[in-house]
Amino acid sequence: MRIAPLVALLLPGCRGGGKASKALLRQFCARGLLAVDDRRGDACVDAAGTFAGCPPGCAATTRGGGGARCVHKKRPCVAPARTACARDGWWLEQSDEAARGDVCRKPGGGFECPADCEKRNATCVGGDRRPCRSAARPPRRACADCAEAWDAPLTAGPALARRVDAEFVVSHCGYDLRWLADAMAELRACGVDVRRTTVYSKCGRPPRNAPNGSILETLPNVGRCDHAYAMHAARRYDRLEPLVFFLKDSSRYGSRADYRRLNVGLCGVARAAAGPVGFGCGRRPYVDGSAYHWAPALLAYSLIEVHAHAWDQAARPAAALDFFGPFPTLGALLAATPGVLRADELQRRAVVPVCYGGTFAARRASVRRRARAAYAALAARLTRGDNIMEGSMVERLWAALLAPRHPDPHARARHLCAATRHFARPHGYAGMLVGCSCSAPRGDLRTCAARHSRVAT
Numbered sequence: 001m002r003i004a005p006l007v008a009l010l011l012p013g014c015r016g017g018g019k020a021s022k023a024l025l026r027q028f029c030a031r032g033l034l035a036v037d038d039r040r041g042d043a044c045v046d047a048a049g050t051f052a053g054c055p056p057g058c059a060a061t062t063r064g065g066g067g068a069r070c071v072h073k074k075r076p077c078v079a080p081a082r083t084a085c086a087r088d089g090w091w092l093e094q095s096d097e098a099a100r101g102d103v104c105r106k107p108g109g110g111f112e113c114p115a116d117c118e119k120r121n122a123t124c125v126g127g128d129r130r131p132c133r134s135a136a137r138p139p140r141r142a143c144a145d146c147a148e149a150w151d152a153p154l155t156a157g158p159a160l161a162r163r164v165d166a167e168f169v170v171s172h173c174g175y176d177l178r179w180l181a182d183a184m185a186e187l188r189a190c191g192v193d194v195r196r197t198t199v200y201s202k203c204g205r206p207p208r209n210a211p212n213g214s215i216l217e218t219l220p221n222v223g224r225c226d227h228a229y230a231m232h233a234a235r236r237y238d239r240l241e242p243l244v245f246f247l248k249d250s251s252r253y254g255s256r257a258d259y260r261r262l263n264v265g266l267c268g269v270a271r272a273a274a275g276p277v278g279f280g281c282g283r284r285p286y287v288d289g290s291a292y293h294w295a296p297a298l299l300a301y302s303l304i305e306v307h308a309h310a311w312d313q314a315a316r317p318a319a320a321l322d323f324f325g326p327f328p329t330l331g332a333l334l335a336a337t338p339g340v341l342r343a344d345e346l347q348r349r350a351v352v353p354v355c356y357g358g359t360f361a362a363r364r365a366s367v368r369r370r371a372r373a374a375y376a377a378l379a380a381r382l383t384r385g386d387n388i389m390e391g392s393m394v395e396r397l398w399a400a401l402l403a404p405r406h407p408d409p410h411a412r413a414r415h416l417c418a419a420t421r422h423f424a425r426p427h428g429y430a431g432m433l434v435g436c437s438c439s440a441p442r443g444d445l446r447t448c449a450a451r452h453s454r455v456a457t
Contacts, residue, residue: 035049037076039076040069040070040076041054041058041069041070041071041072041075041076041077041078042054042055042058042070042076042077042078042079043055043068043069043070043077051067051068054070054077055070055077055079056079057072057077058070058071058072058077058079059071059072085104085105085112085114085115085136090104090105090106090112091104091105091260091261091263092104092105092114092134092136092137092261093105093111093263093264093265094134094137094264094284095131095156095264095265095267095268099123099131099159099190099267100123100131100190100265100267100268101113101117101123101124101125101126101130101131101132101133102114102117102124102131102132102133102134102137103123103124103132103265105252105260105263110179110182111124111182111186113132114132114134114135114136115136116132116134116135116136117132117134121189122185122186122189123189146418146436146437154272154277154279154280154281154291154353154355154399154403155264155268155269155272155280155281155284155291156268156271156272157268157271157272157273157274157275157276157277157280158271158275159191159271160190160191160192160270160271160274162191163191163192163193164191164192164193164242164243164270164274165192165193165195165241165242165243166187166192166193166194166195166241166242166243166244166245166270166361167194167195167196167197167198167240167241167243167244167245168180168183168184168194168196168197168198168211168245168247169198169200169228169229169232169244169245169246169247170197170198170199170200170210170247170248170249171200171202171224171225171228171229171246171247171248171249171358172199172200172201172202172203172205172207172249173201173202173203173205173221173249173250174203174205174249175249175250176208176209176249177199177207177208177209177210177211177249178208178209179252180197180210180211180247181209181211183252183266184211186265186266186267187266187267187270189267190267190270190271191270192243192267192270192274194245195241196215196241197210197211197213197214197215198214198215198217198232198236199214199215199216199217200217200218200219200228200231200232201216201217201218201219202218202219202220202221202222202224202227202228203221204221207249219231220383221386222382222383222384222385222386223379223382223383223384223386223388223390223391223394224358224382224386224387224391225246225248225358226358226378226382226391226394226395226398227379227382227383227391229246229398230375230376230378230379230382230394231375231379232246233367233372233375234372234373234375234376234379237367237368237372237375240364240367240368241364242363242364243270243273243274243361243362243363243364244361244362244363244364244367245266245269245270245360245361246358246359246360246361246362246398247282247359248358248359251282251357251358251359259283259286259357262283262284262285262286262357263282263283263284263359264280264281264282264283264284266282266361268280269281269282269359269360269361270361272361273360273361273362273363273366274363276404277403277404278362278363278365278366278402278403278404279353279355279360279361279362279363279366279399279402279403279404280360280361280362281353281355281356281357281359281360281399282355282357282359282360282361283355283356283357283359285356285432286356286429289423289429289432289433289434290415290418290419290432290433290434290436291353291354291355291399292351292352292353292354292415292433293351293352293353293354293396293422293430293431293432293433294350294351294416294419294422294431294432294433295346295347295349295350295351295352295431296347296431297422297423297424297430297431298330298346298352298354298396298430298431299329299330299331299334299343299346299347299431300329300330300331300424300430300431301329301330301393301396301430301431302328302329302330302389302430303389303392303428322384322385322388323385323387323388323389324389325384325388325389325390327389327390327393330393330396330397331343333381333390333393334346334397337377337378337381338377339371339373339374339377340370340374340377340378340397340401341370341374341397341400341401346400349400349405349412350412350416351411351412351415351416351433352399352400353399353400353403354396354399354400354431354432355398355399356395356396356429358395360398360399360402362402362403366402366403366404367402369401369402369404370401370402374401378394378397381394382394415433416433418433418436418437419433419434419435419436419437420434420435420436420437421433421434421435422434
């Protein structure tokens with residue numbers, strides 16, 4: 001029997017349906033090709049679309065009419081290929097890079113390819129030999145214009161025209177650093193040579209498996225990773241490599257699973273930082289949000305008590321913490337720390353980038369856009385304790401501090417036009433533009449941007 005509804009999708013995550021794609025997909029079916037159908041169940045079909053059996057773990061049935069279909073425990077079959085990274089603790093790291101594909105990232109470093117892709121030239125490719133876009137990716141609800149306006153400038157960039165020297169700045173508490181060697185190899189393959197690694201140990205535990213030749217320094221356990229980053233920028237201001245990666249020891253595998261799914265490959269971070277934006281972020285925005293934030297709401301950012309102990313390294317109760325300091329909002333911290341970033345500068349920009357997660361990279365020139373004293377002042381603001389409100393505030397400043405103005409003169413209007421709302425305080429993502437829309441009620445996104453329209457706040 002011919003399975004007409006199935007052949008429309010041959011693993012949609014990897015483009016193409018030519019001979020190479022079909023050859024790759026055969027590994028998931030003893031006979032025929034894998035065809036995906038959420039309603040009737042995934043099945044194996046021949047080149048003409050005729051039912052040829054079921055993927056591993058699924059069984060054929062003719063119940064319910066409409067011919068044969070595949071089920072697993074009485075539910076529509078989902079082929080193992082679609083789960084992409086099925087091993088415990090692994091996660092799918094998506095890539096927007098023209099030269100790099102999605103990979104299954106291992107908890108301890110390194111990667112394998114999703115089930116619907118294969119390894120080739122230090123990356124993963126689909127059946128058409130183009131960079132893999134795995135079928136296990138969550139579906140994009142936004143149109144192409146929204147995707148362009150939403151986060152791509154901070155997580156992708158043009159291919160490097162020549163090789164670039166770089167350095168790693170690592171804030172260490174307790175995680176094994178073996179993954180840094182894999183990260184260096186990954187970057188070498190895309191044109192970035194890591195010449196120096198500086199590890200700042202902050203929790204009294206000797207770093208394990210740091211790369212050979214690493215510079216090991218000890219800092220007091222205050223201000224989390226942001227304190228280490230600010231100290232490095234102040235101390236090495238005149239001796240930075242052309243590209244600087246700021247990394248936590250947990251950047252690759254230590255955070256929560258829902259955050260790991262948002263991780264961006266370091267090559268994407270490098271290209272964004274080396275490109276016109278001058279800054280690359282290691283994490284995509286959460287849920288339906290943008291990397292760009294409405295400045296007035298961002299300046300009003302603060303947290304409520306429930307957040308005080310959520311990330312405390314010693315798991316102390318909120319009552320035992322001195323989390324809330326003298327600054328009720330991010331704007332208040334900036335006003336009390338002259339020389340870092342003026343609140344009115346953010347207000348004039350209206351829409352500013354924010355990078356969450358403490359993993360990012362910047363050009364040396366981007367770091368030197370600010371005076372050495374600015375980083376020293378930031379570091380001083382982070383000495384009150386190890387888990388303090390000021391740390392979460394500074395986390396939200398790095399992209400605005402280090403990213404030059406967006407190279408697209410209409411970018412601000414496009415971000416504003418795309419958003420349908422923004423998060424307000426006391427939300428952890430205060431100011432984040434949310435709900436990308438390319439159409440009504442404001443009309444076409446580009447038309448709106450051309451008119452410099454703004455969303456209501």
